[in-house]
C-alpha cells in the first residue's frame with residue numbers, strides 16, 4: 164500500500180453506539196424538495212426528460228428564469244407534522260432532507276447567502292420545523308448537502324485560471340460556514356449526506372475534504388458521514404488509493420443494490436432508490452417503470468439481508484403535499500412493516516446459502532433467522548439449507564395468527580418447509596429458530 168495523508172483514517176467499520184444505531188434503522192426516507200418542484204419537469208409547455216431536480220441544466224430552461232423561481236416558493240400546504248407522521252406510519256426510522264441541492268437554493272435562512280427561503284414569499288425556515296417534527300416521531304434526521312452550487316458566483320467545477328482558484332478558495336470558506344451553521348442551528352441531526360462531489364475542483368482537493376470532515380466531527384462528535392464526501396490526495400473517491408473506504412459507510416449505491424455479500428467487502432453501506440427510474444425532485448409526468456410497493460419491499464429485504472440500509476426517495480410538490488402514488492407506496496410499505504418490521508429492524512446477514520424463494524435475515528447477534536419469501540414456488544416447498552452444525556428447531560410465519568410450519572428433514576442440515584397456502588399478495592416472513600450444535 165502507498166502512504167496517504169488524506170486517505171482512510173480508519174480500517175473497518177465504526178464500532179460506536181451511534182453507528183450501531185444507524186445500522187439498526189435499516190429503512191429510511193429521502194426527501195428531495197426545492198425550487199425544481201415548481202416547474203416539476205415541465206417548462207412553457209415542454210417536457211424535460213431528465214431528472215426533475217436537474218431542470219436548470221436543461222438547455223430549454225433560461226437559467227435566469229430558473230434562478231428567479233424563488234420568488235414563487237410558497238408551500239402553503241407544507242405540514243411537517245403530517246410529513247413526519249406519514250413517515251412514521253411507513254416504518255421509516257431515519258430521514259434525509261435536501262437542505263441545498265445543486266441549484267444552491269437553501270431551505271434554511273442561511274446568513275451566508277441571500278438565495279434562501281428567507282428571500283421567498285414563504286420567508287420562514289423549512290428545515291427546523293421538519294427536524295423537530297421527525298425527531299418528535301422518533302425518526303433520526305440527516306441533512307443532504309450538495310457541494311455543487313450552480314448559483315454561487317465562486318463555484319467552479321474545474322478552476323482554470325489563478326482567478327478561478329481564488330474564487331474557489333472563497334467558495335470553500337462558504338461551504339465550511341454553511342455546514343457549521345447547519346450543525347449549530349440543528350444540533351439533533353445525526354449526519355450529513357453529501358452529494359455533488361464528482362467535479363475536478365473537489366476531487367483534486369482531497370486535503371480540504373479531509374480537513375472539512377475532521378472540522379465537522381470536532382463540532383459534532385459522532386457525526387455520520389458517508390463515503391461520497393472525501394477524495395484522497397490522488398483524486399480517488401469513496402475508496403482511497405489503497406482501496407480502503409473513506410467515510411462511515413459506502414454511499415455509492417444510488418439507484419442500484421449489491422447482488423451478493425461479497426459485493427460489500429464487509430463495509431457498512433446504504434442504497435438510495437427512486438420510485439420512478441430516475442426522478443428525485445417532483446416531476447408532474449412520471450414515465451417509464453414505476454416501482455410497486457412489493458418491489459420496494461423486496462429491495463428493502465435484499466438490502467437488509469446484505470447488511471445494508473435502504474432509503475426510498477419522495478419528491479413533494481411545490482405546495483408541500485405528496486403525489487398520490489407516493490402516499491400509496493408509504494401506506495402499503497407501512498402495512499407490511501407493521502406485521503414484518505421485526506425482520507428488518509436490527510436485521511443483517513444470516514450467513515445461510517441463498518435460495519430462489521427469497522432472502523434470509525439474521526436478527527443481529529441472535530440465533531433468530533427470518534426467511535422472507537418473495538418468490539413462492541409452485542410446489543409450495545421452501546428449501547432451507549443450514550450451515551454445518553446448525554439445526555432448525557422451529558418455524559412459523561410472522562403474520563397474525565402465526566402459522567406454525569413443521570420442517571421436513573431431507574438430509575444433513577437440509578429441510579423443506581411447506582406453505583399451506585400459496586396466494587400471498589406481499590412477501591411472507593417465516594421466523595426460524597435455529598441452534599448450533601456445539
Ligand SMILES: C#C[C@@H]1N[C@@H](C)[C@@H](O)[C@H]1O
Pocket residue numbers: 195214216217358417435443
Ligand atoms: C446525480 C445526482 C443526484 N444524486 C441523487 C441523490 C439526486 O440528488 C440527484 O440529483
